[in-house]
């Protein structure tokens with residue numbers, strides 16, 4: 653089981669995980685337009701480095717709903733182009749903020765500079781069972797794709813994104 657010290661992740665190097673297209677057992681992620689815009693803006697601003705942050709909200713029976721998103725420092729200074737190591741201080745601050753407001757950390761977003769929006773083997777190795785993993789593909793500085801993933805047993809399955817206005 654991964655712990656708070658293992659936020660290391662990476663973009664695909666070589667083989668892309670076959671995540672499959674089976675129906676997700678998880679309810680959809682409801683993504684508001686302003687949250688999406690904020691994540692995309694941070695992903696573009698971070699390019700060509702990986703940007704990352706936390707998703708605060710609630711896993712409800714019928715949907716994962718976000719209340720806000722945060723931006724976290726990427727501490728993977730030796731591999732900024734294809735790794736993220738979410739600063740534990742930013743994680744703890746977000747966790748405190750979530751508890752204070754009756755929310756929980758429901759996931760992590762991060763960008764894949766010049767790589768597809770699919771989880772890498774490092775993403776899989778470091779994934780937590782109850783988190784939504786939102787991945788933003790940034791190609792040449794522009795956002796080209798955004799996907800969500802949940803861990804099901806030992807593999808990622810894509811989580812449907814429903815756009816909320």
Ligand SMILES: [Zn+2]
Pocket residue numbers: 661662663664762763764771772775787
């Ligand atoms: Zn990744």
